[in-house]
Amino acid sequence: MVLKSPPAEPTLPRLCGDLLQHTTAHGIANVFRAGHWCRRLLWAVFVGFALCCALWQCTEMVLNYYRYPSHEKITLASNTVLQFPAVTLCNLNGVRYSSVRKNGAMSNSLQDLSLQQSRRRNKSSCWNSTCPDAPLESDSYPRALRKFASEFNQLPDKEKIAMGHQLEDMLISCNFHGHQCDTSFFSGFIHYKFGNCYTFNSQKTTDIRGAAIRGEALNTTRAGFVYGLHLELFIQQIEYVREVTHSAGIRLLIHDHAVTPFPEDEGVNIPPGTETDIGTMKVLIKRLKSPYGSHCTDGDGIKNFYHDVYGSRYTRESCKRTCVQLNIMENCGCSHWEFAAPPDLRYPKCNLSAVGVSECVELYGYKFAHGMLPCNCPLQCKEELYQLTVSGSQWPSSAFIEKFSSDLKEMGGQLSTIAESPQLIRDNLVKVVVYYQQLNSQQIEEEPSVSEIDLISSMGGLVGLWVGFSVCTLAEFFELLVDMLLYLLRRCLWKAVPHTYAKPCAEIGSPAFTGHKTTDM
CATH class of the missing domain: 1.10.287 (Helix Hairpins)
Structure with missing residues (x-):
């Protein structure tokens, strides 16, 4: 009976050597398979250079990922129904002259303001000439104007509302999407400069005085001039405070219904005697929160x-x-x-x-x-803007003004006092049309330039390019790691178990082991 020799016990160098000689990572195996030491050296240098390049580029990718770069994606969304924006309008004259005259403190302040304005004009006319009677003190007109505004804004809200222009007096005609609308479609707020401001389609449930109004959102299903908001307004120039208000018309803003409008910084002025057409397009902006650059x-x-x-x-x-x-x-x-x-x-x-x-x-x-x-x-992080295209034409036209004048007479009140004069009509009336140019909305969305999937894919491509690593290669090294752990575990267990026989193969040659009988000579 021939006994086979037991297999050689695996060692760490043998485990590593077997893997490196047969790995699918191109280049590493050639270091061990090369027959000449010079080729081994060249392959080792090349593999080391490739590993360094792969590590450098992967590090740059990781650092770039943690800079959180982003880019903007612009899309044009087509809609069949689009929510109509909120439209805020304010008379450029914040307080009515008749109300100022009834308030003693504001009336006195207005007289001071008129006096300072006269002095300012006199001083301005003497700017380039010698005027012995010109005042030497600093110009106090801005101080007087601030005092007038301060006294108005110190009043209770109820009094400020009563002193401003009333929507019932201003609104002559309202039409939205082919249907009549009235003051119940408008909410309002008090502005420190423009007085009473009114907002169409604000989706609030109370008006400027707290009375209940229509609060549902208004949508439009058609684009174009006919299906917008048509307003005819009476600005009441007879009530303008000449010392304070130096221009006539309406301040108009188009904005998201969920935000507070700021008429002093935004919007456009609508002059009297014209029909102003405002075509708009909705722009929706979405930004990324921190750690991306906008930090919205x-x-x-x-x-x-x-x-x-x-x-x-x-x-x-x-x-x-x-x-x-x-x-x-x-x-x-x-x-x-x-x-x-x-x-x-x-x-x-x-x-x-x-x-x-x-x-x-x-x-x-x-x-x-x-x-x-x-x-x-x-x-x-989310912002709605409206791009405006503004155009205008004379209103009412010379052919229409006679018919329009008779309509104003029937309305009565202050409108009947201006109905006889075409010039007074054009000085006091404003028409504005707000509409969507098309039922498309532009979306500007900030997106990450590098996602987790992009990072892993790019790193895998670089490592595959330089050293030929793939997922299968990683599995080979994982297998090597498991073999090394098992090897170390066997070594630890072998040292922990006591050995009964120091040389168990020493008994192989004995008769009892081989089964041979001894004979007497």
């Missing part, structure tokens, strides 16, 4: 007085105005009427006639205008 927010954890007062959504502009209001409250001890302030904070409104208050408010207004306040106001 939905307003969580950020103080926003405009949400507290009006229930509006977070915007960067509302955050900035809240920030300056907080700074004025903390440092001046009052709330500025130019910015929103919740009544529960119990800060009095700033009286700019008081000593030191005007200088303090002006200081923080200057810092706000020049970006010097420490305000954390990132961009909003």
Whole structure:
């Protein structure tokens, strides 16, 4: 009987050598298969260079991924139904002249303002000549204008509403999508400069006085001039305060219904005596939150007085105005009427006639205008904008004005007083049409430039290019790792078990082991 020798015990060098000689990673196996030492050296240098290049480029990819780059994707979405935007309109004259004359303090302030305006003109006419009677003191017209505005904004909201232009007096005709509309389609708010402002399709349930109105959203199913919002407005130039309001017309904004409009910074002026057609296109912007570059927010954890007062959504502009209001409250001890302030904070409104208050408010207004306040106001993650195309024509036309004049006489009131004069009609009436140019909306969406899948795919491609690694190659090295762990485990167990025989094969030659019998000689 011939006994076979037991297989050689595996060792770590043998395990590693077997894998490296037969691995699917191109180049590594050639280091061990090369017959001459010079070829082995060249292959080793080349494989080392390829590994370094692969490691360098993979590191650059990982670092670029953690810079969180992004890009913008622009798409044009076609819609069969599109929500109509909110349309806010304000008379450029904030307070009616007849109401000012009934208020003693504002009437006196208006007289001071008129006097300062006359002095300002006289001083301006003497700018390039010698006028011995010219005032030497600094121009106080802006101070008088601020005083007039301050006294108006110190009044209770109910009085300010009553002093402003009323929608019932301004709205002559309203038509949306071919159907009549009235004042119940408009909500409102008080603006520190323009007085009463009214918003069509705001989706709020109360008007400027708190009365119930229609709050459902209005949609449009057709694009074009005919299916938009048609408004005819009476701006009441006879009620304009000449010392304050130097231009006539309507301030109009088109905006998202969920945000607070700021007429002093946004919108367009609509002059009287014209029909102004405003074609619009909706633009939806979506941004990525941190850690991407825009660092946008939905307003969580950020103080926003405009949400507290009006229930509006977070915007960067509302955050900035809240920030300056907080700074004025903390440092001046009052709330500025130019910015929103919740009544529960119990800060009095700033009286700019008081000593030191005007200088303090002006200081923080200057810092706000020049970006010097420490305000954390990132961009909003979702924003709706409306691109406008504005055109105009004379209205009413010479052929139509006679018929229109007779219609105004039948309406009565102040309208009947201007009906006889075509010039007064054109000086006091405004027509505006707001419509979608097409039922398409543009979407600008910020997207990650490198996703996790892109990173893994690019790294796999680089490693495959330089050293020929694939998923199967990784499986081979994983198998090697398992074999090495099993080898170490067997070694540990072999050392832990006591050995009865130091040389178990020493008994192979004995008679008892081979089964041979001994004979006596």
